[in-house]
Amino acid sequence: MPVTIKDVAKSAQVSIATVSRVINNKGYISQKTRKKVYQAMNQLHYTPNIAARKLQSKHTATIGVILPSLDNPLYSELFENVEKYLAVANYQTLLCTSNNQPEREQKYFSLLQANQVEGIITSSHSKFFIQQDLNNYPIICFDRSISKNIPSVRSNNYLGGQKIAKVIIHKNKKNILILSGSKEDLNPINDRIKGMLSIFQNVDTNVQTIALDFDSSLLVKKLLIQKILSTHHFDAICCTDDLTALLVLSFTKSQNHPPLITGYDGSTFVQTLFPDLLTVKQPIGPMAELMCDLLLAKIQNPQQNFETEYVFPISLTQ
CATH class of the missing domain: 3.40.50.2300 (Response regulator)
Incomplete structure (x- = not known):
């Protein structure tokens, strides 16, 4: 029936x-x-x-x-x-x-x-x-x-940026790269960066910010990251998203003294495959x-x- x-x-x-x-x-x-x-x-x-x-x-x-x-x-x-x-x-x-x-x-x-x-x-x-x-x-x-x-x-993107920066300072990192995607007006990464800088500016650190083109393919981003890391050394690299953090990790994991890498987003996929990645988790x-x-x-x-x-x-x- x-x-x-x-x-x-x-x-x-x-x-x-x-x-x-x-x-x-x-x-x-x-x-x-x-x-x-x-x-x-x-x-x-x-x-x-x-x-x-x-x-x-x-x-x-x-x-x-x-x-x-x-x-x-x-x-x-x-x-x-x-x-x-x-x-x-x-x-x-x-x-x-x-x-x-x-x-x-x-x-x-x-x-x-x-x-x-x-x-x-x-x-x-x-x-x-x-x-x-x-x-x-x-x-x-x-x-x-x-x-x-x-x-x-x-x-809370601003608070997330602050939390990341406080960990970086606690671990006594001085030479820091903030690696971001494109910084259009509406992009939430702007608040993440502002949050980081609000902490970094109060301590003795050397902070550099580099923006990658959001429209770039993963291959292009990978090549840009490779170029940046081959000519500069950083104690810590703060990425404004987990995907960028994973691209950075692919180059630094084989170094004798790799920098501290941080991400942002905390998706289940990333947390499952890379549980040691320091990142901000969004619900x-x-x-x-x-x-x-x-x-x-x-x-x-x-x-x-x-x-x-x-x-x-x-x-x-x-």
């Missing part, structure tokens, strides 16, 4: 009307109740008539995600978590990678709108989204603030879950007011 909406309501311990409102995305339903209904649907293998529902309500149950790249383990883990949380809510995802090129972001934004996605999660470094009239469009930003009207979910899973909850709430009630920023604490792994 096929599973009915009545069976779902009984399993979720809610009314049939509540299940119907969840399926059709009508009226206010708390995220807790919504998740109970979707979990019941998944457990009972209940599948509503999606095609008919879309035609009637224009509810596509699709979210667009625009990320710079999946080369960085941070973004891979972030997307994996976003996709998982949205699937629980019976939403599918469309992923676009922009390499932080505004023209690609514009192209993908138009593509996502053409596919009638109900909202977008982005980690844009460019100013494309700032230049758009998006006041009534459901968008959530990861790790950067692009508009006071678009909620941002991020970690990627909880951040992804909050972004999904905020976006679904914004889709359900576009007039609801949200905070401009939601800042998560960070931790240091050693």
